Amino acid sequence: MPFKSKAQRRKFAELLVKGEISPETYEEWNRSTGRRELPERVKRTKSRKKRGAQAKARTSARTGRPKENKSFRRKRGR
Numbered sequence: 001m002p003f004k005s006k007a008q009r010r011k012f013a014e015l016l017v018k019g020e021i022s023p024e025t026y027e028e029w030n031r032s033t034g035r036r037e038l039p040e041r042v043k044r045t046k047s048r049k050k051r052g053a054q055a056k057a058r059t060s061a062r063t064g065r066p067k068e069n070k071s072f073r074r075k076r077g078r
Helices: 006-018 023-033 053-057 070-076
Strands: none
Touching: 006 023
């Protein structure tokens, strides 16, 4: 599996020096990465939260924004 970032490559090199991974493992990852230019760091992708039926009902179909709470508006006198 190739390295995804320079930071990951450094971490594996550190683990290799400590003896926590074998030199073969490091070389396998290094070979699969090749000479590719890697980013310094890679951010995690945000996972989408599953929305329930109530949350879907509260959003407008066109804009995807929450619908306005009209009972709240009447109470404030607008």
